[in-house]
Amino acid sequence: MFDVKKIREDFPIFASQPDLIYFDNGATTLKPKCVIDAVSDFYCTHTSNVHRGDYAIAAQNDRLYDGTRKIFARLINCEPDEIAFVHNVTAALNQIAYGLSDQVNEGDVILVSKAEHASNLLPWFRLAKQKNAKIEYVETDAQANISVESFRKAMHEKVKVVSLAQVTNVLGSIQPIAEIAEIAHSYGAYVVVDGAQSVPHMKVDVKELGCDFLGFSAHKMCGPDGVGILYGKRELLKDMSPVFMGGDMNARFSSDTTVLLKDAPVRFESGTPNIEGVIGAGAAAEYLMSIGLDEIHAYEKELRAYFLEKMKQLDNLEIYNPDNEYGPLAFNAKGVFAQDAAGYLASKDIAVRSGNHCAKILHEIIGTDQTIRASLYFYNTKEEIDRFVQAASQISLESAIGIFF
Numbered sequence: 001m002f003d004v005k006k007i008r009e010d011f012p013i014f015a016s017q018p019d020l021i022y023f024d025n026g027a028t029t030l031k032p033k034c035v036i037d038a039v040s041d042f043y044c045t046h047t048s049n050v051h052r053g054d055y056a057i058a059a060q061n062d063r064l065y066d067g068t069r070k071i072f073a074r075l076i077n078c079e080p081d082e083i084a085f086v087h088n089v090t091a092a093l094n095q096i097a098y099g100l101s102d103q104v105n106e107g108d109v110i111l112v113s114k115a116e117h118a119s120n121l122l123p124w125f126r127l128a129k130q131k132n133a134k135i136e137y138v139e140t141d142a143q144a145n146i147s148v149e150s151f152r153k154a155m156h157e158k159v160k161v162v163s164l165a166q167v168t169n170v171l172g173s174i175q176p177i178a179e180i181a182e183i184a185h186s187y188g189a190y191v192v193v194d195g196a197q198s199v200p201h202m203k204v205d206v207k208e209l210g211c212d213f214l215g216f217s218a219h220k221m222c223g224p225d226g227v228g229i230l231y232g233k234r235e236l237l238k239d240m241s242p243v244f245m246g247g248d249m250n251a252r253f254s255s256d257t258t259v260l261l262k263d264a265p266v267r268f269e270s271g272t273p274n275i276e277g278v279i280g281a282g283a284a285a286e287y288l289m290s291i292g293l294d295e296i297h298a299y300e301k302e303l304r305a306y307f308l309e310k311m312k313q314l315d316n317l318e319i320y321n322p323d324n325e326y327g328p329l330a331f332n333a334k335g336v337f338a339q340d341a342a343g344y345l346a347s348k349d350i351a352v353r354s355g356n357h358c359a360k361i362l363h364e365i366i367g368t369d370q371t372i373r374a375s376l377y378f379y380n381t382k383e384e385i386d387r388f389v390q391a392a393s394q395i396s397l398e399s400a401i402g403i404f405f
């Protein structure tokens with residue numbers, strides 16, 4: 001049984017910040033005690049490097065670090081050697097774009113949407129420039145949803161890579177990735193999924209999605225900062241070139257400059273990794289699975305519907321994604337600059353994000369590059385929403401500006 005009161009007891013921050021309403025979960029999430037303990041145990045009782053030491057705690061850390069691949073393999077239904085640990089989803093997407101660079105040639109097309117985060121655009125923009133390839137955008141509706149029909153229309157023989165967020169970060173549009181992957185594959189294109197806003201919130205099964213690559217960040221799913229998870233199909237990862245060259249990822253090299261790389265996934269983990277972060281990320285994934293990703297998703301959907309219903313009643317607000325059933329609420333208080341409104345909410349101990357949320361061409365879909373994003377997670381409550389709505393009802397030019405004087 002999903003019991004939010006009990007869940008909140010797992011998060012020490014609620015004891016030290018009893019009045020905080022944290023609705024900035026799209027940016028990063030709060031950490032449960034089990035994750036904090038996993039990281040702190042590493043520092044207090046078994047610090048070492050990995051893949052390098054011949055002593056007991058080094059072997060323990062090898063087991064913990066490499067064992068975390070199994071946890072993530074269970075989370076997204078793949079094989080452990082299809083999981084590489086990088087620094088965040090940004091690093092994962094950059095690695096994928098670099099790794100696919102041999103597959104993209106002059107005149108080829110990389111297909112994305114205008115609702116993507118910078119991390120899922122800029123690596124592709126660079127690749128397109130380097131290769132004289134083209135970026136094309138799948139058409140979306142006004143709330144950034146891609147229909148199977150519009151995707152079918154956007155696909156053609158020149159498209160070599162399709163890269164889309166499964167859930168967009170401002171409007172929470174859920175894209176039909178399984179259907180998209182099937183169509184894209186029928187043209188021989190690679191399918192890359194930015195799972196930053198999906199994996200933390202719902203059951204994601206890479207076999208069901210049929211994608212070739214998926215990236216996500218541990219810090220957005222109750223884990224530590226500085227850990228990204230890069231999934232790639234085994235047969236693709238094994239031939240892919242790593243961005244970073246250095247220690248641990250090579251099997252041998254010699255003075256004549258020949259280099260033999262290790263196999264994937266270690267090939268993508270050059271240098272000392274974020275060992276405690278990876279171990280903590282594993283604890284976070286176990287924690288989410290112990291609650292149940294389906295349960296988390298259902299609860300968040302219920303919270304979101306409750307939130308939207310209340311916010312829709314406020315006539316001082318304009319909401320940009322009222323028809324999407326999931327994810328953040330993106331809105332503005334009429335006539336009030338988003339950052340001023342966020343400042344007013346902060347004065348009521350409410351954390352949201354304002355601005356363009358790194359989705360800097362989304363304004364071509366929604367007509368503004370300044371919104372307030374209130375993003376929920378499974379530890380939020382209807383009581384918090386009630387307090388939020390009460391505060392939101394008070395946002396006006398006078399109240400928002402007033403807090404600065």
Ligand SMILES: Cc1ncc(COP(=O)(O)O)c(C=O)c1O
Pocket residue numbers: 026027088089090091117119120165167168169194196197217
């Ligand atoms: C959809 C999406 N992609 C990529 C990112 C980048 O995440 P990170 O900063 O963890 O690399 C974010 C972060 O907000 C995101 O929401």
